[in-house]
Each structure stands twice: as structure tokens, then as C-alpha cells.
Amino acid sequence: xxxxxxxxGPVTLSEEAFLxxxxxxxxxxxxxxxxxxxxxxxxxxxxLKATKADDKGSNKGFEATYRKETTSFHLEKGSVQVSDxxxxxxxxxxGGGADGLTFGKGTxxxxxx
Amino acid sequence: xxxxxxxxxxxxxxRGTSLxxxxxxxxxxxxxxxxxxxxxxxxxxxxxANQGSEATYESGFVIDKFPISRPNLTFSTLTVSNMSPEDxxxxxxxxxxxxxxxHFGDGTRLSIL
Numbered sequence: 001x002x003x004x005x006x007x008x009g010p011v012t013l014s015e016e017a018f019l020x021x022x023x024x025x026x027x028x029x030x031x032x033x034x035x036x037x038x039x040x041x042x043x044x045x046x047x048l049k050a051t052k053a054d055d056k057g058s059n060k061g062f063e064a065t066y067r068k069e070t071t072s073f074h075l076e077k078g079s080v081q082v083s084d085x086x087x088x089x090x091x092x093x094x095g096g097g098a099d100g101l102t103f104g105k106g107t108x109x110x111x112x113x
Numbered sequence: 114x115x116x117x118x119x120x121x122x123x124x125x126x127x128r129g130t131s132l133x134x135x136x137x138x139x140x141x142x143x144x145x146x147x148x149x150x151x152x153x154x155x156x157x158x159x160x161x162a163n164q165g166s167e168a169t170y171e172s173g174f175v176i177d178k179f180p181i182s183r184p185n186l187t188f189s190t191l192t193v194s195n196m197s198p199e200d201x202x203x204x205x206x207x208x209x210x211x212x213x214x215x216h217f218g219d220g221t222r223l224s225i226l
Contacts, residue, residue, distance in 0.1 A: 049214050102158075
């Protein structure tokens with residue numbers, strides 16, 4: 001079946017540090033890949049997406065590149081801020097539009113000033 | 114993106130009772146989904162709510178426990194039946210059109226005593 005594996009936290013960094021949250025996946029075919037973010041006390045929000053190999057999704061300074069050869073979709077940001085503290089979920093959609101998402105376990109990111 | 118309203122936002126219920134959660138969208142959407150997020154865990158897809166027909170359930174979830182309605186393209190309900198403490202979770206509705214990313218409501222935080 002489909003699965004998503006992401007590094008578990010909490011991950012604690014200082015402000016302006018470089019961030020990488022690893023995500024790898026197992027799926028048949030060519031899934032679409034997503035990063036969702038859940039800020040404290042808020043709902044789940046789409047952060048970025050990529051729908052085919054070598055696509056790069058980006059938003060709010062975050063980037064992730066769809067690597068088919070390594071089945072990965074690592075999330076990166078060059079300089080994190082305290083406001084980036086949240087739980088980040090990697091997810092995939094394996095099939096067509098009617099398919100639900102398969103989520104990783106989430107990574108709790110804590111940015112210290 | 115669509116504005117998604119879930120009601121109630123939270124509830125505390127007695128074991129053996131049932132609770133119906135509503136999901137209302139401000140525009141017509143093709144697909145609606147229901148997820149569960151158990152404490153400290155990731156999101157798990159319960160079912161796809163199909164307009165005008167029975168929902169499609171994922172492995173481990175059954176209609177008798179989680180009946181779902183979707184009478185039109187903007188509204189769906191999920192009922193958690195005969196609740197036990199193990200049903201204490203956050204229940205989330207998500208919506209999507211065609212091959213667009215899913216967007217989530219703020220969730221319903223359910224505690225069973």
C-alpha cells in the first residue's frame with residue numbers, strides 16, 4: 001500500500017537556521033506530493049505541492065522538490081523564523097481526483113529566538 | 114480557496130452515545146473527505162463522501178460505526194456512533210475539486226468520557 005515516512009520531532013532550531021525536514025514515500029504509479037502545516041491552535045493548511053517528477057513546490061520561503069529516483073520530497077527553508085513553529089505533514093495522493101491523502105506522522109518544528 | 118465550516122468545533126460526550134458532525138462549504142465542490150487524527154498521531158482517511166450515493170470507506174472503517182451523508186455538493190455529515198473512549202480524536206472534513214489539492218476545515222475535537 002501507499003505510505004509516507006517523515007522524520008519525527010520535535011525538531012528545535014534557532015532563528016535564521018537552515019531547515020530540512022525529510023520525507024520519503026512508497027506508492028504505485030506517479031503520486032502527487034504535498035506539504036501541509038498546522039500552526040498552533042489552527043487548522044491544517046496546504047503549504048506547497050508538486051505533481052510530477054522534478055517539480056519544485058514553493059511557498060513562504062519553503063521549497064520541496066519531487067525526486068522520483070529517491071522517492072523523496074524533503075522540505076527546506078533557508079532561514080527559519082519563530083513564526084514557522086508548527087507541525088508539518090508530508091502527504092501523497094496516489095491516484096486520480098477521487099483519492100484521499102496518505103499522511104506522514106508529522107514533524108513538530110520549534111524555532112527559538 | 115473554499116471556506117469550510119465544521120460544527121461543532123469541540124464536544125464532550127458520554128460513551129454509548131452518537132454525535133453528528135457537519136461540514137459546510139461556501140461553494141460547490143466535487144469531492145468531500147472525512148479524516149481522523151487521534152491524539153499525537155497523523156491523519157487517517159475514514160471515507161470519501163459521495164454525493165447522492167453511499168460513501169466509500171477505507172479499510173478499518175465501517176458504515177455502521179461512521180455513517181456519512183452527502184445530500185448535495187456543499188454539505189456532508191459524519192456520525193460517530195456508539196462512542197467509546199477510543200473514538201476520542203479530531204475529526205476533519207476536507208474538500209477538493211477535480212485534481213486540485215484538498216483543503217481542510219478546522220476540525221471537531223471530540224472527547225468521550
